[in-house]
Amino acid sequence: MATKAAAKAEGKALFDVSPAALAKELAEVREKIERGAKLLSALKEDEIEIALTPKDLVFSADMVTLHRYRPIVANPLPIPVLISYALIGRYQMIDLEQERSFVKKLLAQGLDVYVIDWGKPKRAQRWLAIDDYVNGYLDDCVDVVRERTGARAINLLGICQGGVFSLCYAALHPDKVKNLILTVTPVDFHADRGNEKLASGYMNLWTRATRDEDVDLMVDAWGNLPGPIVGFSFLMMNPVANIGKYTTDLLGVIDDERKLKGFLRMERWIADRPDHPGEVLRQWLRDFYIHNRLVKNQVELGGKRVDLRKVTMPVLNIFAAEDVIVPPPTSRGLKGRVGTSDYTEIEVPGGHIGTFVGSKAQNILAPRIVEWLKARIER
Amino acid sequence: MARKPNPPAEPPPAAGEAPRPPEFAKAIGGFLETYQRSMEGLIREMKAAKDVRWDDSAQIIAWIKRATAFPAAMPGADAKSAFAAPLDAASLAGTLPSEFAKHPLLAGLRHVFAGAHDAVGWGLYSRLAETMTEVGAADAAAREAQAAVWKIIGDIWQRAQVRFAEELKAMHARGESFADVQAFLRAWSRVLDPIAHEVLQSGPGLEASAGAMRAASRLRAAQNRAVELVSELYNVPTRAEVDEAYRMIHELRKEVRALRKGAA
Numbered sequence: 245m246a247t248k249a250a251a252k253a254e255g256k257a258l259f260d261v262s263p264a265a266l267a268k269e270l271a272e273v274r275e276k277i278e279r280g281a282k283l284l285s286a287l288k289e290d291e292i293e294i295a296l297t298p299k300d301l302v303f304s305a306d307m308v309t310l311h312r313y314r315p316i317v318a319n320p321l322p323i324p325v326l327i328s329y330a331l332i333g334r335y336q337m338i339d340l341e342q343e344r345s346f347v348k349k350l351l352a353q354g355l356d357v358y359v360i361d362w363g364k365p366k367r368a369q370r371w372l373a374i375d376d377y378v379n380g381y382l383d384d385c386v387d388v389v390r391e392r393t394g395a396r397a398i399n400l401l402g403i404c405q406g407g408v409f410s411l412c413y414a415a416l417h418p419d420k421v422k423n424l425i426l427t428v429t430p431v432d433f434h435a436d437r438g439n440e441k442l443a444s445g446y447m448n449l450w451t452r453a454t455r456d457e458d459v460d461l462m463v464d465a466w467g468n469l470p471g472p473i474v475g476f477s478f479l480m481m482n483p484v485a486n487i488g489k490y491t492t493d494l495l496g497v498i499d500d501e502r503k504l505k506g507f508l509r510m511e512r513w514i515a516d517r518p519d520h521p522g523e524v525l526r527q528w529l530r531d532f533y534i535h536n537r538l539v540k541n542q543v544e545l546g547g548k549r550v551d552l553r554k555v556t557m558p559v560l561n562i563f564a565a566e567d568v569i570v571p572p573p574t575s576r577g578l579k580g581r582v583g584t585s586d587y588t589e590i591e592v593p594g595g596h597i598g599t600f601v602g603s604k605a606q607n608i609l610a611p612r613i614v615e616w617l618k619a620r621i622e623r
Numbered sequence: 624m625a626r627k628p629n630p631p632a633e634p635p636p637a638a639g640e641a642p643r644p645p646e647f648a649k650a651i652g653g654f655l656e657t658y659q660r661s662m663e664g665l666i667r668e669m670k671a672a673k674d675v676r677w678d679d680s681a682q683i684i685a686w687i688k689r690a691t692a693f694p695a696a697m698p699g700a701d702a703k704s705a706f707a708a709p710l711d712a713a714s715l716a717g718t719l720p721s722e723f724a725k726h727p728l729l730a731g732l733r734h735v736f737a738g739a740h741d742a743v744g745w746g747l748y749s750r751l752a753e754t755m756t757e758v759g760a761a762d763a764a765a766r767e768a769q770a771a772v773w774k775i776i777g778d779i780w781q782r783a784q785v786r787f788a789e790e791l792k793a794m795h796a797r798g799e800s801f802a803d804v805q806a807f808l809r810a811w812s813r814v815l816d817p818i819a820h821e822v823l824q825s826g827p828g829l830e831a832s833a834g835a836m837r838a839a840s841r842l843r844a845a846q847n848r849a850v851e852l853v854s855e856l857y858n859v860p861t862r863a864e865v866d867e868a869y870r871m872i873h874e875l876r877k878e879v880r881a882l883r884k885g886a887a
Contacts, residue, residue, distance in 0.1 A: 258791060259807070260800035269803050370866060371873040380880065443820040453829035458837050465843040467866065480823070480832065484816040492808060 273495065280498030292508045295336035297348050299359070303388040307363030308381045310388055316351045323395050323422055323621050324356035328382060330405035331524060332474060334516050335361050338403070338600050340509055346600045349610035355617070356393070360385050360406075364518040370467045373523040375546040378412050386413070386420050397422035397557075399617060404428050404570060404596070408532065411578075412545060415554045423620050424555065425613060427562045428596050430570045432577020434536045445571040446481040451533035459529045463522040471517030481568065510601075539581055552578075558586035560616050564605065569596040588616060664689075751852045754845065761838070761845040768838035771831040779822045783815040790814055 261269075303310040312324075327347075329335035338346040338359070350357050360382070365372065389398050400421050402410025407429025414421045434452075436445045462469065479486050497503035531537045543550040559582055563575035576589060590612055594602040599609060668689050675686045790810070794800070801807045822828045847862060854861040 258795050258800050261803060266804065269805075367865075368869050368872070371870050376877070380877075440824070442817060442824070446824065449824055450829055450832060453826075454833045454836075458833065458840075461844065462836065462840045465840040465847065483823070484812055484819050488812050492805060492812075 276495065276499050280504065283499065283501055283504055287505070287508070292505055292512060294341070294509050294512055295339045296342060297339045297345055297351070302358070302392065303385060305381060305384055307365060307369065308385075309361045309363060310385045311359050311361065312392075313347055313351055313357045313359070315356055316348075317354045320351075320354050320356040321617065321621055322356075322393075323397075323399055324358055324389055324393055325350065325399040325401050325425075325617070326385060326389050327357065327359040328400065328402045328406035328410050329360065329362065330403060330407075331362050331365075331377070331518065331520055332405055334513065334518065335359050336516070337513050337597065340513060340601055341506060344601050344603065344606055346606065346610060349606065350614065353610055353614035355614060358385070358389050362518070365468055365521045366519075367467055370522045372521040373545075374409070374412070374527050377524065378409050379416065379546045382409055382413050383417065383420075386417070390420065395422070396420075399423045399425065399621075401425040401427065401613070402429060403600075404430070405528070408538070411538075411552070411555065412543065412550045414557065415550045415552055416545065416548055418554055418556050421557050423558045423560070423617060425560045425562070425617075426575070426578070427609075428564055428567055428570050428575065428599055429561070429578075430532070430574040431581070432536065432539045432574055433533050435573035435577040436571045439573065441571065443482065444568040445574070447477070447569065448533065448571070448574065450477075451529055454529075454534065456530050456534065459526055459534070463526045467522050468519035469522065469525050471519050474520055475514065475517045478569075539577060552581045553583040555582040556584050558588075558620050559584055560588045560590065560613065562590045562592060562599070562609070562613075564594055564596055564599045565591050566594055566598070567596045586620075747852060747856055751849065751856070754849045754852055758842070758845045758849050761842040765835075765838040765842040768831075768835040772835050775822060775828050775831045779815070779819050782822070783811075783818045786818060787811060787814045 297313055299311040299313045301309055302312050327335070327338065329338065339348065342348065347357055347359070362377075362381070386398060386400070390396065397420050400410045400414060400423070402408070402425070404427075407426040408431070410424060411426060411429065411431065414424045433448060436448055440449065466473075494507065497507050531543050535542075537543045538550065539552070541549060541551045541553070559578070561575060561578050563570070563572045565572065567575075572591070579587060579589065590608075592599050592605040592608050594605045599605045668686065671689075672686060676682045787810075801810070823832070851861045851863060
């Protein structure tokens, strides 16, 4: 606790702040804010750009685009990695800043990396269902990467909801997936039940407090769920910390140019929340969150049942120790449910987003993924 | 929905003058007056029938025309002008007292004339008025649901204050003190944070938040219905029609994609 050490003296004032000290503290805060204001006013738009690692557009369909990052090693691994991010945010989080870019680290480790940008669905995309993403766009992207590289099957890396899409895809198209890597991916959506932790799994609890009719009403009323509502639901997961972020935390970094830019880049990513396609949301909340149908092998996409036992390729399942959005038990629920004996779990320090931008996790994540892949590609 | 402004309020009646009836009441009054006048006209014409030469077709036709003349065209009848007054949901909601709207006479008129009402396009106005009432009710419910969330937040605040008081007391007993204002704020946040999670993750907390979302969705659905009616009124494609078109395009594109994949 940030208090003075116990003086052990009876009658000592709880607020050991003299009027002079208080005035000094306020003056320091004011000066800090003034320095911060100068920094902010001098900042240019391009100084807080995100996702700057060079890449090329190789395919597009509707609002979805597929990019290939330019390799930075002479001979990247022959089988590329396709990254599938969630629809809830934008893929730029994996390439937020050059110093903490997950993508750049993968490239440096010798991977050939492709990423799907799901784009920003408009009202016209209101009817897109998970089937359209998994058996449509994702399948298209996998085929494009296969054609470009000549690989029969490729490595698929899914993040959060994109991990669920990747898992479903691997179960439905096992012949096209060489290795499956899941990061912070919920699989058993009820695994936290009976072991709920404070400040963790709010979305799991919240959805279990709702009914199918509530989800239907929400989707029917809104069409696509607006990005700001999606963002608000994330704010509600940690309200006090979020208030602190824009007050005391911001004050801590406001006059430090490097930290301030980092703060603003993260804010830029957070604010850029796409609308969530209505039918995807309906199935996502009902089938996955409320009824936990994925682990029961009861999810149906395009008339086909997603049977996790058909996931026969090697699986690497990475979860974050302090993940409050996808509690670790919900990720670890995959163990024993897939049809492969080559199943590996890795725990990384930090939270859901920290897995990709936190310095501790960054030192583990990319190297461990590449090490695991190399062992399986070179076999 | 962009609400039409209510028509300007009429000046208050002068002292001693009877209060003016609302627009809709005037319209009904006009209708009844017209009915009465048309009956009077018919009786007058029947009396005048004794002068008609019943072997002269032209005279017979002229008599029929006089006897069945459209009441609104008769001197003094103002039903047409009364019904032609602007009558949208906003002005109706603003001028029609709720008690008057429930009056059995009005309900009876609606029942009897509903078909004609719809046929001439006034049914849409009635539905819009009803929908606006639903929007009002849904808005009130949404505010109530928001109030329930605020109550939960108030509970968090109150519990945190009690726990923080205990914390300060313990600190004092340990001889500890705050060195600066920010240390105090951080200590408060440390107490507030777990309580916020405790309450938000509790049954009532989850129900309040789910209830707010449910109420917001119901409000949105009611607003959508009102916009649909306005779109229909102005001959603009409705949200449902556009969504349906999107759905058809979506399904067609899926079929095309499947055919292409099959052919490849």
